[in-house]
Amino acid sequence: xxxxxxxxxxxxxxxxxxxxxxxxxxxxxxxxxxxxxxxxxxxxxxxxxxxxxxxxxxxxxxxxxxxxxxxxxxxxxxxxxxxxxxxxxxxxxxxxxxxxxxxxxxxxxxxxxxxxxxxxxxxxxxxxxxxxxxxxxxxxxxxxxxxxxxxxxxxxxxxxxxxxxxxxxxxxxxxxxxxxxxxxxxxxxxxxxxxxxxxxxxxxxxxxxxxxxxxxxxxxxxxxxxxxxxxxxxxxxxxxxxxxxxxxxxxxxxxxxxxxxxxxxxxxxxxxxxxxxxxxxxxxxxxxxxxxxxxxxxxxxxxx
Numbered sequence: 001x002x003x004x005x006x007x008x009x010x011x012x013x014x015x016x017x018x019x020x021x022x023x024x025x026x027x028x029x030x031x032x033x034x035x036x037x038x039x040x041x042x043x044x045x046x047x048x049x050x051x052x053x054x055x056x057x058x059x060x061x062x063x064x065x066x067x068x069x070x071x072x073x074x075x076x077x078x079x080x081x082x083x084x085x086x087x088x089x090x091x092x093x094x095x096x097x098x099x100x101x102x103x104x105x106x107x108x109x110x111x112x113x114x115x116x117x118x119x120x121x122x123x124x125x126x127x128x129x130x131x132x133x134x135x136x137x138x139x140x141x142x143x144x145x146x147x148x149x150x151x152x153x154x155x156x157x158x159x160x161x162x163x164x165x166x167x168x169x170x171x172x173x174x175x176x177x178x179x180x181x182x183x184x185x186x187x188x189x190x191x192x193x194x195x196x197x198x199x200x201x202x203x204x205x206x207x208x209x210x211x212x213x214x215x216x217x218x219x220x221x222x223x224x225x226x227x228x229x230x231x232x233x234x235x236x237x238x239x240x241x242x243x244x245x246x247x248x249x250x251x252x253x254x255x256x257x258x259x260x261x262x263x264x265x266x267x268x269x270x271x272x273x274x275x276x277x278x279x280x281x282x283x284x285x286x287x288x289x290x291x292x293x294x295x296x297x298x299x300x301x302x303x304x
Contacts, residue, residue: 004049005041008034011084018089022097024288025295029098029161030089032154034082036104036165039146040113042078043070053117060116060124064135072142076149083157090158101159103151105166105205106143106188107181113139122171129180136180144184148191155196163202163223164188170207177211189219202244206280212236226279230268244275247294252278252286258294266301276302 007013017033037055041047046058061067082101090099103109112118114125128136151162169181182205189201204223208215213236215222222241224233226248233243246265251257265276276298282291 004035005038005047008038009081011081011088014081014085015088015092018085018099019092022093025291026299027295029100030093031100031102031163032082032086032089032159034085034102036102036109037112038079038082039075039103039143039150040070040109042075043072043146044075045070045113055112056117057113058116061110061113061139064138067135067139067142070142072146073149075146076153079150079153082150083153086154086157086159090160098160099158100161100163100202101151101154101157102163102165103147103154105164105169105181106140106147106184107172108166108168109143110136110139111168111171122168126171129176133180140180140184144188147188151188151192152195155192155199159199161200161202161221162192163204166203166205169205174211174214177205177208178214181205182215182217186217186219189217193218204245209233216240221275223277224279228279230265234268234272238269238272242273242275243269245277246279247277249278249280249282249286252282252290252294255290255293258290258297262294262297262301 007017014033018030021027022030037047040057048056048058050056086099086101093099111122111125114128115122154162164185166181166185169177172181185203185205189203192199192201200221201219202221202223203217203219204225206225207227209228209232212233215237220242221244222233222237223244224230224246226246228246230246237243247261251261
């Protein structure tokens, strides 16, 4: 698992891995191979990946002193291996295929920095959120400044679109989500859209189907996770944004389930702008032939 970080840092290998799905599956875009946690790593938080445990920060953030030790601007430079992987991938990718860069949202990255690892209840973060909201905002502001420059460098390196992943949006109640998570995603996307109006920005807050009425901002695409009814997202948001995703990733275990899932989504989104994608990450033990079947089916069915 220690090799995962070395793979992220070896830009030639990272580029190779980014190109594989395009070669093997025939998808329409490549997403750069990296991890959302390289940002706090290069800001100075020691990170390791443990087998069966995932990412672990040895010294989680606890107070303002811890935050002040973290470097923001040199972190953007130290992430050069991500930009190198992007430019190499853009060079090798067929002209008609898009290259997508990404980052985690400030809130999602902060949860790992404060908890020290993945969490089920986010108790440390939420304790800070309710007891010391100002400190949490300071952490989020510092992160967001790095993320603005980080995504900007990704665009300069050749990303044709960028996506902001908020994997733990659903851990927050409504008011907390808009104050501590979405406001930062909106600020980040507005910064990018003003500088690079032609680059599509995708936001993906997972688990917020109850809050769709209040989603707005200067971005182009809203990623819909699999737990959100697509018809609901369509009715609330498709007049403002292109929708992306929603296919339940576990449908890929079975070809009949794939067929049914694809048909339902195409039916629901008829006549509305939609980018077909899974409603979260693909699982490692999905048979490659099922993934190929899924891609082919989507490509053929959407032509019709």
